[in-house]
Amino acid sequence: MTTLTVEHIARIEGHGTITVEMESGVVSDVRMDIVEAARFFESMVVGRRFDEVSLITSRICGICSPNHALTSLKAVEAALGIEVSERTVLLRKLLLYGSYLQNHATHLYIFAAPDFVGLPSVFPLAQTHPDVVERALRVKKTGNDLTTLIGGRPVHPITAVVGGFSAEPSVAELRAMAVRLEALVADTIATAELFHSFEVPQFETSGEMLALVDGSDYAIYGGEVAALDGGWRRPASEYRSFISERVVGHSNAKHSTVDGRTFMVGSLPRINLSAGQLMPRAAEMLAKLGIEAPSRNSFLNNVCQAVELVDAAERCAMYIEQLLGIGGSSKPESFSVHASSGAAASEAPRGTLYHAYGIDDDGIIVSGDIITPTAQNLGNLEADMRLFAPTIADLPKDEFILGMEKLVRAYDPCLSCSVH
């Protein structure tokens, strides 16, 4: 038997190792070992005050911190019965989309693109293809600037608090951002075309696909959980009733199943379940690229991220127009603290994110539960790796490894999130 390992896979967030075992040229086992050490966030919030939770959980992930911060705020608000204003919701959506633009641009250009052009990193492209690198940095920077405008900085937002915001940008700043976002649409379309030009294997995942859906919007901030194959919809707050988590021996990340199957979350499941809610130019892009939703090819998650970039640029310009039109306030709502519990979900760039907390009469957290997108995806990723490895097993070793790494990166895993 021969064992192939790729230790500390590059260009993903966190530390993981691929192990492939072969018996006389035939793949006998494939594992994704998460060597990232357990981080215990669910136990660390216990004993802290309810209004410190978002500060702590934001630090689960430096790349999608707004998503953790806002999902924990929503869970605390659900517990305490706090309804936030329409203005707060719009500002929060903009904060989440800032995170989307930054995350998807970073993943597509810095993590994934080098695979398709045969380079170890994106940096050499600065000499050979400066236009591409400049575009990548423009999209990423616009996302960071949007997050900073609403949240105060690109990583770990400051202003998002229980019930609203502690500070808001000025009208002039918002108007200037809307103009930049509108101009960014062209860059995001070019990004989608670039990723469409990269050849991906014909492949079908065997797993279910889940995403939040919302009849009136592309569901990022909230909604019900929908299952593509199962055809059902369930309240996100009841996630513990349909997602099962189990501890696996080779990983500090738990694996998840739904209806007894592994499942995928992320851009491809979202587009599969909400293609009808895409903004006009994103929908046009999807049609032009010939992606017929629903698709089961996990490798298309990258190009779906690019379509979501088009959608995000268009949509955020629209949200800012709405925000400038509605008035109202994002000042934190008044509320009383009492013993309670609450759960909430949002769509993070990598998929559905769930947070739930129990609070006592003094506002101290007594329990915490978090399921991250990558923890949900890992079981399905391993299942995909087992299906895919035999189809490329006759390639030279370097190409085989690259093929496996491409599959891993298609899922855009965040391993430090997965061992939260």
Added chain:
Amino acid sequence: MAPRVVIIGLASDFGCQVQVTNMEDHLLDVLGLMDLAYWQLASSGHLPDEYDVAVIEGAVTTAEHVETLRRARQTAAVVIALGSCAVTGGIPALAGTADFDSRYGVVYGDGVQVAPGRQSPMPISSVISVDYHVPGCPIDPSEFVGVLSRALMGLKDNMPQDPMCAICKTKENVCFLDRGYACLGLVTRTGCGAKCVSLGRPCSGCRGISPEANIAAARTVYADKGFSPLELDRLFDLYNAAREAVL
């Protein structure tokens, strides 16, 4: 020859490494000053046997981390601690209570044993000597560029030492502590430009405790505002639970 720089991640959320990529306007210029020999987050390749500068993010939580740090110290002429996790233990150190081992059972279920080699999260200075520090959760990219430039030029570390309060006053912020809110600006290392307070939130101490802070006097001030010693310690713990290792 350009100095060979490696970026190494221990236990963290990668946020400070992400902040390094967030210097979009200057990233390529900064990279041009050095030979970036290893950066798992952004490039394929292995940690080389020789390099000049090790930039280390994250807290120490495993025996493997300890080994990585010792090797980095032996290899590199210069070690830079990147971000609160590396400088003070940061948020990860919040898990480093006396009942640390029981957290496995709480998170992974009854009967799950402590992983071999695990230890309570600690700052990297608990294992090796550190030449330069970039505090903050997350770091400010421009502060990192400043520290890296000093390191490459051979200048000494100039991590700010004073408490944050004084700079906050110059921003004309209304004082949270005066209004009865627990703001740690009185004891927290400055250098952030009072960013949080300026945006309507009290300081929670992410840059670590200032060595110039008069902790005894501060305790009296907090007590006058109604914060008991126990509550104050709980507030310090948020980012500085491992403070005994760095003070």
